[in-house]
Amino acid sequence: MPPPSETHPTRGGSPVPAERPDMNEVVGRDDLLLLTLDTLRYDVAVELAAAGRLPNLTAHLPGGTWEKRHAPGSFTYASHQAMFAGFLPTPATPGPHPRLFAARFAGSETTADGTFVFDSPDLVSGLAAHGYRTVCVGGVGFFNKQGALGDVLPGLFQESHWEPEFSVASPTSFEAQVARAEKTVSELPADQRLFLFVNASALHQPNWFHLPGATKDAGDSLSTHAAALEYVDRHVGRLFTAMSSRRRCFAIVCSDHGTAYGDDGYTGHRLAHESVWTVPYGHFFLEPPA
Numbered sequence: 670m671p672p673p674s675e676t677h678p679t680r681g682g683s684p685v686p687a688e689r690p691d692m693n694e695v696v697g698r699d700d701l702l703l704l705t706l707d708t709l710r711y712d713v714a715v716e717l718a719a720a721g722r723l724p725n726l727t728a729h730l731p732g733g734t735w736e737k738r739h740a741p742g743s744f745t746y747a748s749h750q751a752m753f754a755g756f757l758p759t760p761a762t763p764g765p766h767p768r769l770f771a772a773r774f775a776g777s778e779t780t781a782d783g784t785f786v787f788d789s790p791d792l793v794s795g796l797a798a799h800g801y802r803t804v805c806v807g808g809v810g811f812f813n814k815q816g817a818l819g820d821v822l823p824g825l826f827q828e829s830h831w832e833p834e835f836s837v838a839s840p841t842s843f844e845a846q847v848a849r850a851e852k853t854v855s856e857l858p859a860d861q862r863l864f865l866f867v868n869a870s871a872l873h874q875p876n877w878f879h880l881p882g883a884t885k886d887a888g889d890s891l892s893t894h895a896a897a898l899e900y901v902d903r904h905v906g907r908l909f910t911a912m913s914s915r916r917r918c919f920a921i922v923c924s925d926h927g928t929a930y931g932d933d934g935y936t937g938h939r940l941a942h943e944s945v946w947t948v949p950y951g952h953f954f955l956e957p958p959a
């Protein structure tokens with residue numbers, strides 16, 4: 670029996686159903702992709718999707734749009750520690766909301782029939798225990814493997830990659846990350862299941878260089894943030910193609926937290942403001958070539 674799907678209240682004019690697959694069937698059968706679009710704001714993501722400016726992402730997002738969720742943390746380290754413990758962004762409606770993944774935890778009210786329950790302290794090692802090759806392609810500083818703190822999150826994975834070209838300062842960060850992911854996939858034995866995590870750094874400041882005509886002096890803005898998301902969309906199809914080249918892939922694409930551009934006087938993140946705690950989320954299957 671598949672678990673019942675959740676139906677969310679009206680959002681932007683039409684109800685958007687969020688199918689919740691039985692993760693106990695998915696894990697062990699499919700490859701898995703977790704793509705965090707670091708710092709992406711929900712309002713910008715929804716606006717661009719509605720305007721047809723994210724054709725490659727909306728082709729896969731259920732209902733062609735993003736689900737509104739609450740971030741589990743207000744900055745990269747906190748949010749990813751939570752996600753890797755099984756706490757993905759929470760639907761922004763009163764719960765409880767069953768989770769896709771959860772550590773075995775007595776009394777958990779969000780562990781349901783379709784929840785994949787792991788016995789290790791984090792999802793990454795939990796998937797490794799189920800035969801997955803776990804690979805991290807890092808982006809922002811918490812994944813740069815430079816210094817003790819920059820090793821913590823990549824250190825959860827069997828294999829991790831970070832290059833200066835993947836960083837927030839690189840105008841071609843996502844292309845370089847996707848190329849690394851393609852290489853990883855191409856080198857795996859055919860029967861090896863893969864959990865690939867990619868932390869896309871393009872949205873994180875600085876992002877002004879993604880908007881033609883913008884200048885460093887003028888700095889980042891909602892417009893340059895939007896341009897960075899369009900940049901990611903232009904290249905994300907290659908990542909989806911690689912991840913579904915061997916078998917079906919279950920993909921989760923979300924932001925880890927938003928960021929403020931002067932909203933109510935706030936700038937940046939690691940603070941509690943709606944622009945930070947509201948994030949876009951989507952999950953879907955990528956089908957292999959027929």
Ligand SMILES: [Zn+2]
Nearest residue numbers: 707708745925
């Ligand atoms: Zn972040």
